Amino acid sequence: MASLFTFDSDHQRVSSPWLSPSSTSDLSSSRPRQLGSGNASPSLLADHGVVRLEAEPQEGPVEYKLHLLLRSRREYSSSSTGQDRFQPYKLNEPRKEKPVSSHEKTRERRQRRLQELSTQLLWRLQQSSPYHDFSTSELTLPELPEADGSLEPPRPSKLLAGLEQSRGALYEIGVSDDGTLVGLTKDEMDESVKNLRAMAASLGCTVQLLKMVVVGSCEWHERKNHLNSPSQHQTKFEAREEGESEQNLRHHAELWVAEALVIPDLSSSRDILSGNSARDQSSIFMPDPPYEADHISDANSQGTSAQLRIALTGPTTSGKSTLLGTLSTSTLDDGRGKSRLSLLKHLHEIESGVTSSITQELIGYKDESVINYAYPHITSWTDIHSTAKHGRLVFFSDSAGHPRYRRTIVRGLIGWVPHWTLLCIAADDGENAPITQGGTASAQQILGTAGSGIDLVKAHLELCLKLNQPLTVVITKQDLASGISLKKTLSKILTAIKSAERVPFILPPDHNSSIPENGLRTLATSDNEKIQKVLDKMQESNSLVSVVPIVLTSASKGIGIRLLHCLLQSLPIPKSPTAYDFVGRALNPEQPACLFHVEDIFINQPLSHEREGSGHVMAGHMRFGRLSVGDFVSVGPFHVAGEKNGDMQENIASYTSPNSAASTMFRHSSADLTRITSRNANGPLAKSEWHAAKVVSIRNLRLPVTTLEAGQVGTIGVIFDRRTLLTQRMRKGMVIAIPSQHMTETGLQAAAGFTACFEDSNIDSVTPGSLVVVYIASIRATARVLHLTLLSDINGPMSNQAQDDDVFGLDEAEEKEHGTEPLIFGSDGITSVAFELLANREWIELGSQILVMPGGGVGLYSGSERGQKGVAGLECFVGKVIEVVD
Missing domain, CATH: 2.40.30.10 (Translation factors)
Known part of the structure; x- marks a missing residue:
């Protein structure tokens, strides 16, 4: 829960156990052969040069299955693969409850068996996904294959949210867990594959048969009254031994082993992209592996829920992480940081209780419900997206508060461009008594003698006011503060807000001395009237910055938590940004079609001609415009090899002179500014600073989407031109842009x-x-x-x-x-x-x-x-x- 993106660069690969170590062992990096209708050509075991496979790995996307039948297996009199050593599968008897018919019993057991197998398939699919969050709220129960009576493969249902990035799961059917190639008869294999298709369809996936190998033969005896069973028509031949009873027949058949690949069905999204003319240029790029990170979901559009970004800041020990933990889990704190444990990333943060990094969390609101981890069936951000559809999503960014982490503090307030800032100030900050359990430390206790006389609250409050962003002040630890201390704290806050020419608005706190945890999961109707007064005040002033709401809370007693939830659900969201919000067209006529600021790097591997399939995954903020999967973009500026500081100084000197700064630095007209921004655009410096790439995947707050809109945050996966050799790694502070028509000729220009x-x-x-x-x-x-x-x-x-x-x-x-x-x-x-x-x-x-x-x-x-x-x-x-x- 502590990280915005749970991207794992060392995720499991889909590697076939039939391939030798010297062979290409990664199915996700090579295009599989065309299989037509999905049926692989039969082959003999001798063609593959193997006798048995390695034992089944406990983790990973490879699953060995002796069979996928929903019934008990037949018993064989002999088998060349030693199948008689294995006990036939027996369905577990259901618990004896009320009497039911034999047919209902059998159907119930078969349905339960199919559901268990589908859950196992989902787990294997997750093993090959670089993302670790999946939604189970929309899980569709698989239907028994014979329900529709159709011989065609079942049509995949809606792809389960979170499986778009999965590279698939590999099933070895007819293989025991220790790698022995046991095999199945043709009718058993067909039935197993049919069941696998039904399981995959319930998850929105399809099945491709990669191998069908004959590994041996078997015999079994069958009574004459069973000749009408489907197995009669699947055997290779029938024979009646001399002297044998006319009621018994001996059957002989080949034993098969199959390898099947289960992959997400992305045909609908690919059809949408097929009309994009930009994809005609894809020949210069790396080939699109079917199981690579370009999987997208058109059904999971992010445009149905309003998104509000909140930056949480404040002095250390003011209770920021504890407050966010209570908001996201509806868990009251015990005074020792119980509610914040799910937010902390590092061991030293858990041990010291001091946050040193930026952590993110997501909370949803719909009607009167708070969609957090206390809500039923919510285990990931993907579940929150699904449940809060047509409601509101609030994205929190919790940063450090200790002065030694001031760089992290500033990045949390500026980098992600929050809509609102929540400044947490402890109500007991003015207390001179020693720290009690859960109490707030003074500046001298935090900084030692160097902190004597320093006011940490004033420092954070002045920083937030200087940034001139919409601000809300949250008073924490109300239950620990005396009346005098709370009065001093409020007086300090009100004085600073009024001096900045803003209007403070104190929301009346709850009258209850303590609120149970189950009461934090819903919004109180009485709080809406209090919040509406604040909204009316903002509307009168026609500004989100002019009014500063103040909320009094206690994470251990639950005081003010519901009121804060109601405020977060109702805070106005600024308009979507445009390219000319900062400066009009007259002064800045040339802007890219879209601009994405890179805040973090998850996979950062320099690409070369020999390393195909590598890519870069970046997290950041969409400044303006729109970015879609399949778009061709420019990434940069990269550091130019051989560039020295002297070169940059010389560049600066060409425009500035210390002796005539006032006359030369600021007398450029709008035409001059245009000329300056495009200067040297065609030179070798500009060409090496920017590299072409293609967008292959996009996630908005962990939800796979096809498009990232202006003002949203997310991750973008790109692959560079195959001919591009990156000598420098990507870094924070770079941008991803689609050049405008004019910039396509002149190129993007970085600033020295x-x-x-x-x-x-x-x-x-x-x-x-x-x-x-x-x-x-x-x-x-x-x-x-x-x-x-x-x-x-x-x-x-x-x-x-x-x-x-x-x-x-x-x-x-x-x-x-x-x-x-x-x-x-x-x-x-x-x-x-x-x-x-x-x-x-x-x-x-x-x-x-x-x-x-x-x-x-x-x-x-x-x-x-x-x-x-x-x-x-x-x-x-x-x-x-x-x-x-x-």
Whole structure:
């Protein structure tokens, strides 16, 4: 439950036990031979050069089955494969309850047997999937093969959600668990395959026969009154021995072993993609393996549920993870972190109780129900998607709170572009008494003597207010705080919110002193009236940022949890982003058709001509546009081999000069900006920075989909051009884009530097030549400050010429006469800062938000920690990118 994506790069491969180690042992990386109607050509055991197979593996997608019959097997008088050593399968007798007919008993036992076999097949299919979550809420019970009476293979039902990425399961029929090739007669084999097709159809899969091998022969005796059985017509010949009773016949038949591959049925989705003209270019790409990661499900569209993204932040020991654990499991905490155990990723987090990484969780809402892990039949995110259909999905991103993990804190607030931020502040934060069980630690207890006098709550609150995002404050541990402490905490929060010109709105808490766990699974009707007042306030102000709801909660008593659920179900969702939300078309006319920011890498293997089938799986956020399976995209910017920092400095110098910064850096017109962004696009640098790739799989919050829409988060699997040799591994901060028509000719262009404007009066503490860490979308990079310039407004700098003309101070006198004061550097107006990226060139969108953290100097603890001037290392400056330089 702790990770957004449970992708396993070392998942099990579908390897045939008939192949030698020197042979190609991975069925998922090679296209199988065409089998026509699905029947393999018969062959002899001698053709394969094997006597027996290796023992059945306990785990993996390979299953050995002596047979798949739903009845007891016949007994053989002799068998060349030693089949008489094995006991015939006997159906378990049902428990004796009420009297039923013999026919009903038999049908019930056969149905139960078929269901058990189908469950085993599902488990084997999961073994070859790189994803570990599957939905069982829509599991269809298999029908007995003779129910329809049709001789045609059953039509696959709806593919079970989560099986789209499975590479299949391999069934060896007629083989014992120790690998002995026992075999079945032709009629038994046909019946077993028919049952396997029925099992596969119930899961939305199809069956392909890969091998039919004769491994021996057998004999059995049958009474004459059984001659009308189906086995009579399947035997090779019949004989009547001399002296034998006329009532007994001896049958002789061959014994067969079959290898069958069960794979998800993706024909409907492939038909949809067949009309895509872009797939005509697929000849330059790696072949599409039928069991590769390009499996998609058209039926599981993500557009039926509204999606809200929440970033959870706050000081350490404020109860963020505990609160999220209670929200996602409806489990009350015991004061020692019981409810948060399912969220923690690492052992040291469980031992220390301090979160150090970003973890994600999903909760659904539909009508008055909370769709979490306490809801019936919910075991994975896929189940939540299915159950909360036409409702709302809330995606939580829980980050660290300790000052030493401030980079993780900032990435959690910026990288995934949350719609709302939930700031958790402990109600007992103002207590000076020693920590009780579940109590909140002070800054001095967390940081030692260096933390004396530091206010962690103020540091986190100011950071959230600076980002200017929709904010909700959650007061935790209400049951542990005294009245005086709670009053001090609220006073601190209200003062900070009002100073930021926002309106705090305290939601009345629950009157109950304790709420049972089963009461946390539904929404209370009385809470809707409280939430509606907040929504009306936001609608009046016509802004999501202006009003800050405040909720008081307790994860151990359940106080405020239902109210918080109701608020999460009702919080407004911003409109879907577009390419020109930051800057209009006039200043930024050329944008890609779509843009995806890479936040994490799951499979990162450099591709070469010899390694076909390798790919990259990336998680991130869809900035704008739409990305579909089968699209051809550009991925980058990659680090160019041989590029040095000096090259980037030279590039910057061609546009900037320290002596004439104000006149050269900010006088570009919109036409100049277009020319700058496309400069060198046809050069060798741009060509090697961006590589063509094809999208082969997409998941939105773990749900396999065909398209990722603007504003959504998910994973994207790509494969690169076979002719492409990647010398650099993919990294966080890169982008996936579909170039627009103009960019198809000029190419995408990365930036070596940029300029940002800031309204913060303390920005003058960042001196030219100093090193800082910048955060832009998914980018976290080290940059050097080139120079600072004071701007009169956001549209342009103060003109040096105008300053030179006013040598007598006439303008100053005129300003005083009209009651205005002149701009003072670092205190009024807007200051622009030019930055140079040191490590890599990056894709930076004009108008995007930037967060700058000062670097250098001795930190709060020891060593050369960044953020010496900041409160608990969270001191930062938030601005906007106004120019990019290539």
